[in-house]
Amino acid sequence: MSTVYVITGVSKGIGFELVKQLSQEPKNTVIGLVRDKTGTDKKVAAELGKRPNLHIVRGDLESYESLKEAAAETESILGNDKGVDYLVANAAYMVDEEAYVGIDHFRDRPSDIDRLAHKSNQTNVVGNIHLFQLFLPLVQKSSTKKVIAISTGMADLDLINEIDITYGAMYSASKAALNIIVAKFAAQYKNEGVLFFSMSPGLVDTGKTDGIPPEAQEALGKFAQGLLTYAPDFRGPITPEQSVKHMKDVWTKASVQDGWSGKFVSHYGNKKWV
Numbered sequence: 338m339s340t341v342y343v344i345t346g347v348s349k350g351i352g353f354e355l356v357k358q359l360s361q362e363p364k365n366t367v368i369g370l371v372r373d374k375t376g377t378d379k380k381v382a383a384e385l386g387k388r389p390n391l392h393i394v395r396g397d398l399e400s401y402e403s404l405k406e407a408a409a410e411t412e413s414i415l416g417n418d419k420g421v422d423y424l425v426a427n428a429a430y431m432v433d434e435e436a437y438v439g440i441d442h443f444r445d446r447p448s449d450i451d452r453l454a455h456k457s458n459q460t461n462v463v464g465n466i467h468l469f470q471l472f473l474p475l476v477q478k479s480s481t482k483k484v485i486a487i488s489t490g491m492a493d494l495d496l497i498n499e500i501d502i503t504y505g506a507m508y509s510a511s512k513a514a515l516n517i518i519v520a521k522f523a524a525q526y527k528n529e530g531v532l533f534f535s536m537s538p539g540l541v542d543t544g545k546t547d548g549i550p551p552e553a554q555e556a557l558g559k560f561a562q563g564l565l566t567y568a569p570d571f572r573g574p575i576t577p578e579q580s581v582k583h584m585k586d587v588w589t590k591a592s593v594q595d596g597w598s599g600k601f602v603s604h605y606g607n608k609k610w611v
């Protein structure tokens with residue numbers, strides 16, 4: 338079966354692994370949205386070689402116009418007959434500045450709070466609302482009709498409370514808000530067979546902890562200890578390859594009929610985050 342995928346944020350990390358695995362099947366059409374098209378075209382040519390079924394298109398979550406152009410370009414790549422089977426909202430602003438510091442770090446920094454909260458909400462929430470609105474007509478044209486937002490277990494209240502995660506407040510809050518937006522779209526469109534749901538990719542090694550300073554390493558160690566208490570079988574981050582395999586299994590089986598509409602699940606399809 339030929340399947341059409343549109344994925345945001347494919348320049349690196351999980352997004353790049355998604356386009357790598359999905360475009361391995363020549364019958365699939367894979368459209369990857371990026372901010373830096375020239376750089377990503379080069380990376381694709383160097384690491385994946387020639388893949389005529391993989392199209393890199395410019396699309397910035399902070400620019401409605403660029404997403405509108407990306408939707409128009411996607412339509413012209415697909416032609417009149419095809420729609421988008423899977424829209425995967427993977428791109429995100431990760432807020433490196435708060436990755437390993439608690440909410441108390443910002444006590445005397447109101448302008449940092451304003452700046453980081455604004456950027457994370459603009460990119461991770463508002464940008465994805467625009468993305469969903471603009472690509473929905475193409476999703477509605479397909480037979481599969483699935484929209485998956487890549488969220489994070491860091492936005493799960495039970496996990497935060499169970500192991501006291503103080504880090505990543507603005508990022509986590511923006512992903513929690515994204516989960517709500519996804520549930521709203523899900524409620525709106527499930528009756529016409531469009532499935533919207535949110536999924537965490539797991540804790541994935543995408544190179545972010547390489548070369549971090551000692552205080553961040555200490556914070557990371559505490560976080561890992563917490564995760565071990567939460568999940569005694571936790572053995573550290575998984576690879577992008579493993580994460581994508583899990584996520585594909587989940588989104589293949591997920592359906593409106595089986596009650597997946599609006600859910601927020603892990604890469605295992607449940608609430609086990611690591």
Ligand SMILES: NC(=O)c1ccc[n+]([C@@H]2O[C@H](COP(=O)([O-])OP(=O)(O)OC[C@H]3O[C@@H](n4cnc5c(N)ncnc54)[C@H](OP(=O)(O)O)[C@@H]3O)[C@@H](O)[C@H]2O)c1
Nearest residue numbers: 346347348350351372397398399427428429489540541543
């Ligand atoms: N890695 C993990 O452990 C983990 C855990 C939980 C959830 N997640 C989620 O998984 C997804 C991928 O994470 P990752 O680890 O692969 O991150 P990553 O390596 O930092 O990749 C993030 C991607 O998002 C793109 N992006 C950032 N801002 C953008 C914008 N304004 N418009 C369009 N694209 C933008 C980046 O493009 P540029 O190259 O242009 O910056 C990049 O392609 C994210 O949604 C993240 O929240 C990851």
